[in-house]
Amino acid sequence: MQSITDQGHIFLAFEAVYSQQMIQDKEALVLRIKQLKKEKDVVILSHYYMPAELQFELTDGGFVDFVGDSLGLSVQASKTEATNILFCGVKFMAETALLVNEGKQVYMPDPSAGCSLASSISAEDIRGLKKQYPGVPVMGYINTYAETKTELDICCTSRNAVAVAASLEGDKIIFVPDVYMGENLQKVIKKELGKDLILWNGSCEVHEQFRNFLPQMAADEGAELLFHWEVPEDITGIMETGRKGIVGSTGDILKYVQQSDAKRFYLASECDLSVALMKENADKEFVTPCVKCPYMKQNTLEKLLDALEAIGTPNESAYRVALDKNVIDAAKKPVLRMLECSN
Ligand code: SF4
Numbered sequence: 001m002q003s004i005t006d007q008g009h010i011f012l013a014f015e016a017v018y019s020q021q022m023i024q025d026k027e028a029l030v031l032r033i034k035q036l037k038k039e040k041d042v043v044i045l046s047h048y049y050m051p052a053e054l055q056f057e058l059t060d061g062g063f064v065d066f067v068g069d070s071l072g073l074s075v076q077a078s079k080t081e082a083t084n085i086l087f088c089g090v091k092f093m094a095e096t097a098l099l100v101n102e103g104k105q106v107y108m109p110d111p112s113a114g115c116s117l118a119s120s121i122s123a124e125d126i127r128g129l130k131k132q133y134p135g136v137p138v139m140g141y142i143n144t145y146a147e148t149k150t151e152l153d154i155c156c157t158s159r160n161a162v163a164v165a166a167s168l169e170g171d172k173i174i175f176v177p178d179v180y181m182g183e184n185l186q187k188v189i190k191k192e193l194g195k196d197l198i199l200w201n202g203s204c205e206v207h208e209q210f211r212n213f214l215p216q217m218a219a220d221e222g223a224e225l226l227f228h229w230e231v232p233e234d235i236t237g238i239m240e241t242g243r244k245g246i247v248g249s250t251g252d253i254l255k256y257v258q259q260s261d262a263k264r265f266y267l268a269s270e271c272d273l274s275v276a277l278m279k280e281n282a283d284k285e286f287v288t289p290c291v292k293c294p295y296m297k298q299n300t301l302e303k304l305l306d307a308l309e310a311i312g313t314p315n316e317s318a319y320r321v322a323l324d325k326n327v328i329d330a331a332k333k334p335v336l337r338m339l340e341c342s343n
Pocket of ligand 1: 207
């Protein structure tokens with residue numbers, strides 16, 4: 001049986017948390033969700049940081065059409081033929097789904113689910129940066145609100161940031177808002193493209209917590225290390241001591257583990273990414289201090305069902321993501337430019 005540690009305690013095995021137990025305990029709920037999504041023509045998209053029960057895919061007998069990272073979900077959102085999108089993630093992600101799906105309705109189980117990183121910068125802040133560095137292109141992480149995206153030249157995700165940077169002219173790029181991701185990216189971008197990044201001082205409150213666990217990961221010498229770009233550079237610097245592993249996007253981490261011969265990994269990213277890791281790598285063991293994003297965890301199976309019940313009724317506005325037309329028109333440009341770059 002596989003396990004991950006929850007603040008030092010042995011915590012639920014993948015099989016128990018994700019499938020058999022959940023089906024038994026919540027069977028009625030799952031059946032109702034499946035019925036409603038069909039009746040109301042809803043596609044359900046779910047981020048890798050969702051609680052395990054919200055990563056329960058159709059292909060496994062569940063109800064989620066697609067589980068993915070920010071880029072994967074943006075692409076899926078742009079391709080869907082369903083009339084309605086129910087987005088299990090945080091608000092900037094659902095807004096992005098709306099930007100690439102004009103005319104469709106986008107809902108969330110809990111539209112108040114925010115993000116510390118997205119909140120760390122505003123459109124006004126970017127206007128200030130443009131005045132300070134005239135002519136320098138602004139590349140914004142997808143983890144920004146739509147209002148902020150209206151001032152970006154192009155978006156990027158952790159998966160395509162280097163390719164997006166390569167598409168920009170000049171030897172300087174303003175990168176916002178994540179200072180830690182920026183410091184990690186700077187090394188790669190300087191080496192591969194010879195460009196410098198001008199950074200903003202935003203951060204993700206989840207990934208910066210891995211500072212507290214450096215001694216633990218250093219001591220676990222048998223484990224390969226899995227770092228998201230958003231982990232501070234002074235922690236990812238442990239890789240320079242010869243430790244094996246990866247600093248990359250969620251997609252890079254999943255790919256790396258599949259291709260590695262190692263049997264034990266230390267995960268320094270959001271705890272529930274371990275659901276997909278364990279699902280895809282049944283013969284490997286994962287250890288993590290299990291740092292959870294409180295915003296992602298505002299989504300629950302019960303709230304998802306409430307949102308589905310509300311779609312098409314007078315209560316649906318409580319779950320619908322709404323943006324002004326002028327914000328949509330301006331904010332979708334950097335997203336579409338990014339998607340062109342990713343094809
Ligand atoms: S993990 Fe960090 S970046 Fe992602 S939604 Fe949570 S606070 Fe935002």
